[in-house]
Amino acid sequence: MKSSDTRFEILIGRVLRTGVVTSIVCLAIGLPLSLAGPTPGAGVRLLNIGILFLIATPAARVVLSTIEYILERDWPFAVLTSIVLIELIIGAVAALVFHRKI
């Protein structure tokens, strides 16, 4: 593995940790607010933000990996990671389609 691999791995690690920590902070604050606070609505909104952050974290990691492979001119793997991203986007679109039907 090249040294550039390790640099990116460390960056990915940082992004993941930031995503998880941000998410957990939102959840930890939002949870008591939504259960017992004066404005439960605000608490629930915070929870939803936390959950969105959580779901976005692995997706962000895939985006970073795609960029890494493009920068390294590793086209086969750039294509592969892009496909993963497209699959997740298809999932999001399918989810929105479901949502409209309700």
Place this chain on the structure above:
Amino acid sequence: MPAVTPTLALIIFAAGAVAGSTGALLGLGGGIFLVPFLNLGLGFPIAMAAAISLTTVIATSSSVTAGKAGMNLMNFRLGMLLEVATAAGSVLGGITAQFVAQTTLQRLFAFVTAAVALITIARSKQRNVITDPGVDPGRLGGRLFDVETGATVVYRIKRLPLAVVVSFIAGNVSSLLGIGGGFMKVPVLNAWCGMPLRAAAATSAFMIGVTATGGAIIYYGNGQLQPVAAASAILGVQAGSWLGLRASPNIPVRVLKLLLAAVLGSISVLMLTRGG
């Protein structure tokens, strides 16, 4: 579906903690324990239990990957390739889950739980290492520092199509049942595809984050993710796995395996008999 009162939130938090610590001790995600508790114990429909559990899997996977990144155990290239299959599987599974009956999912859960019990107990530790560090690992293989011999070793990937197919199936199962799916990938990667156990486990740990995201997106968009319950579970699992990792060195492996067999066996039986 029960209304999430503060008491219920606390119960879910505690359940998450148990799931997280047991998962950390036994090397599994917490989903296997959390979903039956939410479904059979608290009355959540399987889809909602799965949705909650998948978010905990994302949290666990992301924190584990963040902790181990740069440690050279994770095979990102192989993982990315397999993620193409596993993400497809998880999106497909999430959509399929909307149309499959409760009881069918519960029976599937019972079957999978029994399989996990067998696989974990019968786990063979194939070494799969090539001791000459000068050997080319190929596009998808890797080099790592083997603590046991104190030398740098190489491994090559074999039977890639098998890994791809298993990843696809694992993705489906993950979304349908709300579990990580690592229990399928790790033994296959280790026993049949040429990866050393620790590398397989580390690679699977980061892959299941993407897998769980695929399913979670579908459930979330479909309004099946209860935010208060999910938040309680996520925080519980994080707390539990933190505790579990600390306790882990103090408990003999034999005890852990027996505990696992007992718990999974009970879950399997419960899912078959009390489901529906």
